[in-house]
Amino acid sequence: MMQLQLPAVPMAPITSPDIPSGPEWCYQIKWDGVRTLVRLDGKGGVELFGRRLEPRNHTFPEIVSLLEPLRVGPCILDGEIAYFDGIRPNFQRAKLGVRKRAHEDGLIFVMFDMLNSNGEDIRKLPFKQRFEKLQASFPEKMPRLFVTDLHFDGQQLWKWLNDREWEGIISKRLDGPYMEGKKHQYWFKKRKEVRLVADVVGIKQRDGQVSSLVLRYEGRYIGHVSGLDNASKQVLKQFMMAHPGECPFPDLSNGMKKSDVVWIASPFNCRVSALEFTESGLLRQPRLLGFGDGE
Known part of the structure; x- marks a missing residue:
């Protein structure tokens, strides 16, 4: 050629x-x-x-x-x-x-x-x-x-x-x-800004404190989102202790494997926005908008 x-x-x-x-x-x-x-x-x-x-x-x-x-x-x-x-x-x-x-x-x-x-x-x-x-x-x-x-x-x-x-x-x-x-x-x-309702399936900790939420959308891992206030962190800590679960994903990245994540048995909804989905299917610069489906 x-x-x-x-x-x-x-x-x-x-x-x-x-x-x-x-x-x-x-x-x-x-x-x-x-x-x-x-x-x-x-x-x-x-x-x-x-x-x-x-x-x-x-x-x-x-x-x-x-x-x-x-x-x-x-x-x-x-x-x-x-x-x-x-x-x-x-x-x-x-x-x-x-x-x-x-x-x-x-x-x-x-x-x-x-x-x-x-x-x-x-x-x-x-x-x-x-x-x-x-x-x-x-x-x-x-x-x-x-x-x-x-x-x-x-x-x-x-x-x-x-x-x-x-x-x-x-x-x-x-x-x-x-x-x-x-x-x-x-x-x-x-x-156009991406807005969606995702499942919170895990809670990520840093130094023993709640730091971010692990997200699932249409059955796949799409990243994690922070932006939690102190009151939300306290409620989430009590929730994850009362509802321990197993990881819902068949595979995890090396970074996620090394992270301190508490998986929860009862996922709940949160609303997030982001600039886009990256080529690997993760949210780019996600932002927490609130909890529930917004309806």
Whole structure:
């Protein structure tokens, strides 16, 4: 296969609470999927790479099959492998390919940038020109393989996403080059805050004192949350002593195995928010909102 040069790391958007505005900005939907670079040799040869440039052909053979028939010339594409359930992208379903190596007919590949076109490195070109080349190479939107749309009203797109509970928005400068990592001011992301009701299945202690709550959601471990006041800590300490239980998870990370956790026999609900789910399925920067299901 013709070895077109990959970046050391893919360009990454910077998290921001704001959506920049002005004629120099455009916007794309943030698909809730697995970041993927694709290298095509123009003759049916396909290579998939993950965020850390690890080979992914064996974990996503269904995406390889989608790309093999294409004859668009040698190129490098940037996008996301996502699972679309007909209503919105589903990150956990997309992760099945990484975690279980299962065949998923619902997986799609959404393209949003192009790094190399017909053997020419185009990373220094403005995003507007790179995107135009990408659209010209893939003019047809197929159900499972397409270029994501470009929008020019960020606030309107944000409202559309929130109304449908999609993940977020990526703001991009039209004149920005493709730069590795986050050392730039050209791409920004704003995510819809994750809010959910989780089961408290364990209480983590530090120096013999209650420190945080161990959480379960849809049967899996999603991390732990702190932010407890002293009164809550006293009630929780009495509760865990009265309701000792067993760990509900078949496997624990080494960090959790070393932690001082008291598992409880009678889980209860708590409401939490977070920035997002990480690639490993844990809540990023979780915040305790309260107890009960809120109804």
